[in-house]
Amino acid sequence: MNIHEHQARKLLQRFDVATTRGKVASTLDEAEQIARELGAVEIVVKAQIHAGGRGKGEFKNGFKGGVHVRKTPEEVREVAAKMLGQILVTHQTGPAGRVVNKVLVAESAEIAREIYFAILLDRATAAPLIVSSTEGGVEIETFAAKSPEKIIREAIDPLAGLQPFQTRKLAKQLGFESSQLKSAAKLFEGLYRTFVAFDCSMVEVNPLVVTTKGDVLALDAKFNFDDNALYRHPEIAAMRDFAEEDPREVEASKHGLSYIGLDGNIACLVNGAGLAMATMDIIKFYGGEPANFLDVGGGATEEQVTEALKILIADKKVKAILVNIFGGIMKCDIIAQGIINAAKTVKLSVPLVVRLEGTNVERGKQLLKESGLALIAADDLADAAKKVVSAAKGK
Amino acid sequence: MSVLVDKSTRLVVQGITGSAGAFHTRQCMDYGTNVVAGVTPGKGGQVFDAKVPVFDTVWEARQKTGCNASMVFVPAPAAADSILEAVDAGVELIVCITEGIPVMDMMRVKALMRGKKSRLIGPNCPGIITPGACKIGIMPGYIHKPGNVGVISRSGTLTYEAVWQLTSRGYGQSTCIGIGGDPIHGLSHVDCVKLFNEDPGTEAMILIGEIGGSAEEEAAEWIKMNCKKPVAAFIAGMTAPPGRRMGHAGAIISGGTGTAAGKIAALKAAGVAIADTPATMADTLIAQMKARL
Numbered sequence: 001m002n003i004h005e006h007q008a009r010k011l012l013q014r015f016d017v018a019t020t021r022g023k024v025a026s027t028l029d030e031a032e033q034i035a036r037e038l039g040a041v042e043i044v045v046k047a048q049i050h051a052g053g054r055g056k057g058e059f060k061n062g063f064k065g066g067v068h069v070r071k072t073p074e075e076v077r078e079v080a081a082k083m084l085g086q087i088l089v090t091h092q093t094g095p096a097g098r099v100v101n102k103v104l105v106a107e108s109a110e111i112a113r114e115i116y117f118a119i120l121l122d123r124a125t126a127a128p129l130i131v132s133s134t135e136g137g138v139e140i141e142t143f144a145a146k147s148p149e150k151i152i153r154e155a156i157d158p159l160a161g162l163q164p165f166q167t168r169k170l171a172k173q174l175g176f177e178s179s180q181l182k183s184a185a186k187l188f189e190g191l192y193r194t195f196v197a198f199d200c201s202m203v204e205v206n207p208l209v210v211t212t213k214g215d216v217l218a219l220d221a222k223f224n225f226d227d228n229a230l231y232r233h234p235e236i237a238a239m240r241d242f243a244e245e246d247p248r249e250v251e252a253s254k255h256g257l258s259y260i261g262l263d264g265n266i267a268c269l270v271n272g273a274g275l276a277m278a279t280m281d282i283i284k285f286y287g288g289e290p291a292n293f294l295d296v297g298g299g300a301t302e303e304q305v306t307e308a309l310k311i312l313i314a315d316k317k318v319k320a321i322l323v324n325i326f327g328g329i330m331k332c333d334i335i336a337q338g339i340i341n342a343a344k345t346v347k348l349s350v351p352l353v354v355r356l357e358g359t360n361v362e363r364g365k366q367l368l369k370e371s372g373l374a375l376i377a378a379d380d381l382a383d384a385a386k387k388v389v390s391a392a393k394g395k
Numbered sequence: 396m397s398v399l400v401d402k403s404t405r406l407v408v409q410g411i412t413g414s415a416g417a418f419h420t421r422q423c424m425d426y427g428t429n430v431v432a433g434v435t436p437g438k439g440g441q442v443f444d445a446k447v448p449v450f451d452t453v454w455e456a457r458q459k460t461g462c463n464a465s466m467v468f469v470p471a472p473a474a475a476d477s478i479l480e481a482v483d484a485g486v487e488l489i490v491c492i493t494e495g496i497p498v499m500d501m502m503r504v505k506a507l508m509r510g511k512k513s514r515l516i517g518p519n520c521p522g523i524i525t526p527g528a529c530k531i532g533i534m535p536g537y538i539h540k541p542g543n544v545g546v547i548s549r550s551g552t553l554t555y556e557a558v559w560q561l562t563s564r565g566y567g568q569s570t571c572i573g574i575g576g577d578p579i580h581g582l583s584h585v586d587c588v589k590l591f592n593e594d595p596g597t598e599a600m601i602l603i604g605e606i607g608g609s610a611e612e613e614a615a616e617w618i619k620m621n622c623k624k625p626v627a628a629f630i631a632g633m634t635a636p637p638g639r640r641m642g643h644a645g646a647i648i649s650g651g652t653g654t655a656a657g658k659i660a661a662l663k664a665a666g667v668a669i670a671d672t673p674a675t676m677a678d679t680l681i682a683q684m685k686a687r688l
Binding site: 326 | 419474498505506507521534535548549550552553554559578580603608609620630632634635642648672675
């Protein structure tokens with residue numbers, strides 16, 4: 001799950017991580033008011049959407065850039081007017097873009113130096129790892145590949161946590177002056193506490209800046225949360241912005257289904273994440289393009305299967321559907337009944353290939369046969385993939 | 396022959412009175428697994444299905460029944476604690492089926508298990524089965540057949556697919572291990588490859604991996620140096636987009652690492668035969684076994 005920049009700032013402030021002064025605005029009056037209260041020499045106005053690349057993005061109204069610096073409250077109002085309610089397109093949003101419902105109005109920091117600083121869960125060592133670099137504001141993956149020697153890593157003992165000496169060592173390695181050591185160490189400590197407190201899988205501050213006055217600030221922060229831990233963080237779960245997500249994925253998650261939309265035209269409904277990925281792969285292998293990843297899980301109910309199929313049928317891009325089930329806990333007759341129920345409520349407008357194997361497979365096949373639905377039955381995985389690919393091509 | 400579990404395995408089920416725990420305990424017992432105890436805090440003294448004594452703690456279950464393996468069906472918020480409880484009681488093998496355990500909880504479990512003799516399989520896994528002898532997990536028993544192919548996998552249903560292909564071509568399995576789809580888990584691919592390599596009852600292996608992490612690359616490295624037995628592999632997630640979590644929390648491509656292409660290249664370099672599609676996992680292994688004869 002992702003959150004907005006202004007929400008990330010709130011979480012950081014909870015653990016005394018220094019940021020610039022500022023607030024979020026939903027209206028022009030609010031934007032102007034915040035600018036007035038800040039009384040800063042320069043004020044930055046930032047469009048609040050989840051996607052990156054905001055600064056270089058372009059609004060559909062022709063206005064360029066989702067991040068602007070202004071001097072007076074009136075100018076802030078003027079620039080906010082060009083952003084609020086408008087659609088911003090960046091290299092991460094796709095051509096559809098995202099509606100900007102809020103802008104962050106904050107004092108603009110006079111930057112002397114930019115640093116990259118992230119804490120992530122390293123699966124190889126099963127421990128938190130700090131990854132940082134004196135080269136801030138860059139695309140870290142590309143940078144790490146080009147200049148691996150400039151990446152500073154500090155492993156954290158998961159039971160003991162980040163030690164004070166580690167924060168000082170990091171500060172030195174990152175080139176902080178002795179007079180800045182304390183505030184840098186405090187900021188690192190605050191970031192680590194934020195990381196642990198909210199069950200993050202990553203906290204990335206890019207850039208972390210030193211101002212011309214010598215202040216150390218987290219200028220922008222990106223959080224990744226562990227979805228498995230959201231149950232114990234209701235306030236984080238409440239920050240979820242459904243408008244930022246694929247409506248198909250939102251609908252699927254309401255029914256406890258794991259769905260990810262893709263660009264192809266062959267939809268698939270599978271039980272188990274590994275088999276679902278493998279099904280996408282085999283569709284591609286035989287010359288088709290998967291329209292989605294959809295895992296109905298190990299113990300899905302008849303209703304879940306029905307809802308899953310409805311989501312697939314509602315997708316206008318879809319030219320054929322493949323149901324691939326290896327019944328373990330999930331019984332094949334339940335899947336069959338779910339398909340039959342879905343076909344009763346929504347018209348099955350595209351070819352449906354069904355491959356069933358495992359628990360109660362005979363009963364499942366029998367149910368489908370008796371239903372009189374126009375299905376294409378497949379004997380095994382390869383047969384199913386070939387049939388759905390040719391069905392999507394209208395053969 | 397087999398690895399980790401066989402007829403001598405004495406199983407305790409943690410969370411035996413929950414609906415999933417009870418259902419799968421019965422399935423395991425029907426398969427022939429020797430279930431000697433159950434644990435549900437507060438329900439000590441009950442008897443499950445008139446056969447299995449229920450205890451409040453794993454410590455008591457271990458004292459009274461000598462259980463040497465545990466199957467964990469405890470809901471995610473309490474599952475990490477249940478694993479640690481079994482470790483503390485000295486249970487040799489812990490199989491955690493539960494999915495959705497917070498990663499930070501597993502991080503602590505992993506750190507606290509260091510230096511302990513217990514082995515962990517999972518979490519978020521189908522379990523382990525030695526066909527005809529012992530089933531600890533949620534896999535459908537009847538698709539398996541005793542034999543000498545070892546199966547290692549991060550995924551549940553994809554494992555069933557491989558097993559079913561083997562069985563329907565007349566090839567049985569020594570043991571099948573589902574190591575789980577979470578980023579932090581117990582036994583790794585390479586741990587299992589080592590076990591199968593040493594097991595005289597295993598003649599060949601199928602290794603099923605997926606995108607994310609570097610466990611398959613590590614297994615490839617070990618196989619290259621040490622493994623003499625034929626190995627076939629399939630890696631799921633060739634078509635998965637970067638940065639998206641594909642159901643399994645562990646299945647995510649980040650920053651160019653953990654891609655299917657990288658894993659396949661590493662395995663090929665180690666002499667492992669790669670199945671192009673999930674439909675040819677067994678055939679790829681059988682061809683590899685015949686080529687080595």
